[in-house]
Amino acid sequence: MVKYKWFSLGDVSSSATIVFDNLTNMAIIAFLLTKVFGMPVDIVLRHIIPGLSVGIVAGNIIFIYFAFRLAKKLGRDNVTAFPYGLDAPSCIGLTLSVVGPSFLLFKSQGMTPDTAAITSWYVSCACTFFIGFVKFVFSFFAHKIKHALPTVALLGGLAGVAVGLIAFFPLLSMLELPLVSFMVLAIIVMVYFAGYQMPANLPAILVAIVIGTIAYYIFQIFLTGNANLPSASNIQLSLPTLAFGLFGQFGLAAKYFSIALPFALLVIFGTVSVAESAKVLGEEYSPKDLLMVDGIATMLIGLFGGTAQTTPYAGFPAYKKMDARSGYLIINIILIGFGAWFGFVNYIIDLVPDAILAPVLMFIGIEIAMQVFIVCDKKYYPAAIIGLFPSIARMLEIKLSSNPDLVSMSKLNEILYTVNNGKLSDVAGIVTFGNGFIITGTLLAAIVYYLIERRIVAAVVTCIIMALSSLFGIIHSVNLDGSMYWVGNLPKSQQIIPYEIAGGYLLFAVVAVLLWAYNRGKPINLHH
Structure with a gap:
């Protein structure tokens, strides 16, 4: 042996x-x-x-x-x-x-x-x-x-x-x-x-x-x-000690x-x-x-x-x-x-x-x-690059919310929930796009990948998942702390933000299906 x-x-x-x-x-x-x-x-x-x-x-x-x-x-x-x-x-x-x-x-x-x-x-x-x-x-x-x-x-x-x-x-x-x-x-x-x-x-x-x-x-x-x-x-x-207090914070932790x-x-x-x-x-x-x-x-x-x-x-x-x-x-x-x-x-x-x-x-x-x-492969680079942007939004959000000398929390919240004629503010875009940033980046990259591969069903399903997730605040939460919710429980003035985002993903899916149907049987021409 x-x-x-x-x-x-x-x-x-x-x-x-x-x-x-x-x-x-x-x-x-x-x-x-x-x-x-x-x-x-x-x-x-x-x-x-x-x-x-x-x-x-x-x-x-x-x-x-x-x-x-x-x-x-x-x-x-x-x-x-x-x-x-x-x-x-x-x-x-x-x-x-x-x-x-x-x-x-x-x-x-x-x-x-x-x-x-x-x-x-x-x-x-x-x-x-x-x-x-x-x-x-x-x-x-x-x-x-x-x-x-x-x-x-x-x-x-x-x-x-x-x-x-x-x-x-x-x-x-x-x-x-x-x-x-x-x-x-x-x-x-x-x-x-x-x-x-x-x-x-x-x-x-x-x-x-x-x-x-x-x-x-x-x-x-x-x-x-x-x-x-x-x-x-x-x-x-400095011996390790049991952190039993974590069990009392699972409610707070869940949003993360x-x-x-x-x-x-x-x-x-x-x-x-x-x-x-x-x-x-x-x-x-x-x-x-x-x-x-x-x-x-x-x-x-x-x-x-x-x-x-x-x-x-x-x-x-x-x-x-x-x-x-x-x-x-x-x-x-x-x-x-x-x-x-x-x-x-x-x-x-x-x-x-x-x-x-x-x-x-x-x-x-x-x-x-x-x-x-x-x-x-090079043809998937657009999918990779689109996955970058939610994290960049998250970086901007962290800098905004952690610098009260630049903008106070009360002012930030006021700008965040301001909607003019259905148009969201820049701050709303930064905060909502940055909340749930890793999942958002991953799923956006997946959608582009599926479209490149002509897997239209997978792309549509991913769009629906993102639309539903945005209604629960899993991604694109309207809260500065990124916490989850059901859209119906939000104040009326805030509900328009998740509804617009969810609607955007669904319309993305509709347009994708229409263009896919039009191009069925035609040769693939990737512009890169």
């Missing part, structure tokens, strides 16, 4: 990659919440970060078990454990669309910053738990769900999040301190987009962050006479489920794909098992105060090429788990300035947005 060699030299380099990925995601969450949204540091570093580590540790332990089980089944000693960690799109997307905006909303409703932070934290934990539950349920149908939506629709909606939120907000932070942020951006662009190499093949992002951080503190010395290094006070025990659901679906579809990439290399992991464990781990994150999901990583071939076994996941458990619980992760997050992380975020946003154009 062959004995599984669970550790190799390849685990050392592999651990550096996966630990850095998880640290970066944690740092991004902390940066966005504390610097962009002004959330109290204590909630973020003492509760959210340790809570995230619970899912990483739990998932890694089970994935190590899967590797030992597969090695025994195959009779091989070099099986690679499946890489697993925090999901970058949801770390950024949920932070920018649920955690941060809900915090600002509760503050605008009169809550103190601390009360608003705790309430938004519980709401976000409930959303994370919901995501985990969805993944767990869908794990039983893993082999049947791959073709439920076209790839361009899923990636198009996500590309919108990448451009409108993930890349744009960090750009604003970069412009606050371009002296150092542009140095970091130069390294990233040169290596990852222009194909240049780093000396000794050093990891470009790590080098960029180190150089940028050193430059930042040198500039601090020149400008203020002091480096102003962060205090080591964060290096203290339409935002959270697409992130769950992306991991569900993605897990099926990444499992296939391992199978091609001779190591067959069950998508059902991977997804089930991931769902449980994500629910644990929600229970212990985390606000983002985990995912099986897409880089299995790279880890296999490095000859990783299970050791790299063990190192990940030790450094991320214990590092978060004893405050070392928090200190690193404090040490790296906002302007240094911002170019990394911008790079991640560009990389995510590029995927739809890499994976999909």
Whole structure:
């Protein structure tokens, strides 16, 4: 019987990659919440970060078990454990669309910053738990769900999040301190987009962050006479604690489920794909098992105060090429788990300035947005591009509603519900198009895809789904907080907005059917 060699030299380099990925995601969450949204540091570093580590540790332990089980089944000693960690799109997307905006909303409703932070934290934990539950349920149908939506629709909606939120907000932070942020951006662009190499093949992002951080503190010395290094006070025990308060906030959280659901679906579809990439290399992991464990781990994150999901990583071939076994996941458990619980992760997050992380975020946003154009055929580009716009509207909505010096909430509400001769205001367009932005972007991209493919029934059904969804506020909610409703329960003055939007989708379907009928049997002529 062959004995599984669970550790190799390849685990050392592999651990550096996966630990850095998880640290970066944690740092991004902390940066966005504390610097962009002004959330109290204590909630973020003492509760959210340790809570995230619970899912990483739990998932890694089970994935190590899967590797030992597969090695025994195959009779091989070099099986690679499946890489697993925090999901970058949801770390950024949920932070920018649920955690941060809900915090600002509760503050605008009169809550103190601390009360608003705790309430938004519980709401976000409930959303994370919901995501985990969805993944767990869908794990039983893993082999049947791959073709439920076209790839361009899923990636198009996500590309919108990448451009409108993930890349744009960090750009604003970069412009606050371009002296150092542009140095970091130069390294990233040169290596990852222009194909240049780093000396000794050093990891470009790590080098960029180190150089940028050193430059930042040198500039601090020149400008203020002091480096102003962060205090080591964060290096203290911060064990994860159960966030039972989430169960009392499911009512408030429900209106954010339409935002959270697409992130769950992306991991569900993605897990099926990444499992296939391992199978091609001779190591067959069950998508059902991977997804089930991931769902449980994500629910644990929600229970212990985390606000983002985990995912099986897409880089299995790279880890296999490095000859990783299970050791790299063990190192990940030790450094991320214990590092978060004893405050070392928090200190690193404090040490790296906002302007240094911002170019990394911008790079991640560009990389995510590029995927739809890499994976999909050129003829589907219109579908991909139309999926961008709801997220851009959401970005504008966040900037409008979070800046009372620019426009007060009362004035914003007044403009929002103003309708002149059936014509909606610009603010109404921004708010309604931005609410439910991920679902809207995904379904709009799907409609264009179906029309390009001459699948008229699927296009019409999607239009009807969008029309009905707009009447319930699932998408295009007229409320600034994006909450759902039945249109008949809205004040009379507000009902015209969802009725007009729903009518627009239905008329879209009618026109599509008429043109489809006219063109039946005629040659296809795509103008691109």
